[in-house]
Amino acid sequence: MTFLMTVIGIVVFAIGLLVSIAWHELGHLSTAKLFGIRVPQYMVGFGPTVWSRRKGETEYGIKAIPMGGYIRMIGMFPPGDDGKVSARSTSPFRSMIEDARSAAYEELQPGDETRLFYTRKPWKRVVVMFAGPFMNLVLAVVIFLTTLMAFGVRTTTTTVESVSQCVVAPTEKRDTCKQGDRPAPAAAAGLAAGDRIVAFNGARVEDWSTLQKKIRDTIGPATVTVERDGRRIDLHATLIENKVAKTDGKGGYVKDEYVSAGWLGFTPANGYVEQSFGQAVTRMGGMVEDSAKALIDLPAKIPPLWDAAFNGAERDPNGPMGIVGAARINGEIFTLDLPATHILVLCLQVLAGFNLSLFLFNMLPLLPLDGGHIAGALWESVRRHTARLFRRPDPGPFDVAKLMPLAYVVAGVFVCFTVLVLIADVVNPVKIT
Incomplete structure (x- = not known):
């Protein structure tokens, strides 16, 4: 029975994870369409496509690996200095830039010239990229406030x-x-x-x-x-x-x-x-503050995480935890000898905490995260306003594609960190029982 309840808890978390990802991408999709940007794809997950259906100009689908999601927007990056979408180069860094640029135009169709992402004003691009993490924040706030006010604090x-x-x-x-x-x-x-x-x-x-x-x-x-x-x-x-x-x-x-x-x-x-609205808001503010501090302290927690994964050291219950660890925690919650409403509250709060972490993590000003694209759009706005102020020529769009080599480095670091957390979650998991 304990095994069955654990499996049910893990499945419930997986469903909540998919909903959170879909909700995140819905923020990007809705604002992109609002501003007239063509979106060929809206996908939840990565890897092989399990199911998809085309509605209008967008293909909606679910992929096999529920570890993220994406929407594909036309013209994420501006053309190169020569005005061309792609121009091959023997330089490995230049190839990264050109590959990213060509991918942004690979589904270009007649009439899309006025529907490219990079042609939108910087503030519109900021809205599109911020909308995804913001949806996670909204979901986290709604869940936390609802559980705190309707059920209370354990x-x-x-x-x-x-x-x-x-x-x-x-x-x-x-x-x-x-x-x-x-x-x-x-x-x-x-x-x-x-x-x-x-x-x-x-x-x-x-x-x-x-x-x-x-x-x-x-x-x-x-x-x-x-x-x-x-x-x-x-x-x-x-x-x-x-x-x-x-x-x-x-x-x-x-x-x-x-x-x-x-x-x-x-x-x-x-x-x-039960908490009043004011008490719930105060507690929510404390959660955001604690989560932000944990994100800032993340580099310092990597050595203890390594020791927990490979040297048998005690796992820090307040240290980094991945999707596998969170799923195990949710599975343990279902095995607790508690009323069903208490289990529901705990599961909802795990999901809310996950969404809050998604918001904060995606707001880091680093490519390929949403915060990196937001930073690029803001920098473009600063450059253009400065040029107008000093009556200089318009510098044009900021070419975020030139930062792709750095984006690959950041992505590599994230992958290594994810693998480390995964190993620690498997061999030395955080437990609540």
Whole structure:
């Protein structure tokens, strides 16, 4: 059964991935057609074509490898300095430029002279190239805001999940009591699973972080007010000093680090807490900030990723993860002992995180990414405006094709990185269980 649920989770992620790619390319397609650019192809995936159908002047299809997608626009690059579409050269770098230029014109038909991508104003080209990543951003924002406001954030609550029967330090790494162990303060006071703690020493508590701090700051007698079966009951406990996990200040814990603090002796339950629109926007902003920082820190995470893939080092759960790793995570989510709505929320948030990463990654100002074409169009606009300002001749379109040698280098780096992440995801995957 676990294997079946894992497979279902992976298939669900694959479907979500295809939808995200199609949605991304739809942004490019719709704006290109809006500005009169001819688009011969709209494809989801790479490799052999599995299915396609022509509607109007565009062929729509699905390819065998769901690792990306593309639309083919006529005239992505301007003609060469000699006005020709292609002119062969023995220089390998020049050949790259000419191959890219000729590919942009290989489906040129009579009447397409006014429908070329490069002939559109720079701002229109920026819109066309930005529309793809923007669609991913829209999808991520909609999913995050919807799940945060409709379902909430999975967080630690003040409801008791279980009660420790005896005093056991976490450093002992055991869950059972031994003869001679002292009763835990919570058990001695009569705290029971299902109780919701609403006040501590007379002060109202509504969230776990507040309650946790009050407990840790208290050693000695305390009154714990709980809500049980619709009634409020005051329980009297004597908290003791014990070793407890050190917190990181962000709601999490520092692995294998402990501090001495007040201890009551129970495990809080996790649940979903609905967020207001303002809270959801704030959390969404934090996610974008964290994702952008992770992208900036990516080069520094390559050596640990290499060690995890080839040297058996521990995999960083916050390190880079590829499509295979994300699919495995989604598969694990389906095996969790959680309500169906909770599993749905977690899967949607994985998909939203993937779309947010797609947006940020594609906005890097490097060819062959969308951000590289955006940077080229913006640079052309700057050149032309500067020429007009100083009454110089119009420099004409910026020839992005001349950057193709660099684009091949960037693509090579991306391929190598993708392979490294793939190996790490297979031999040493990130796990949530």
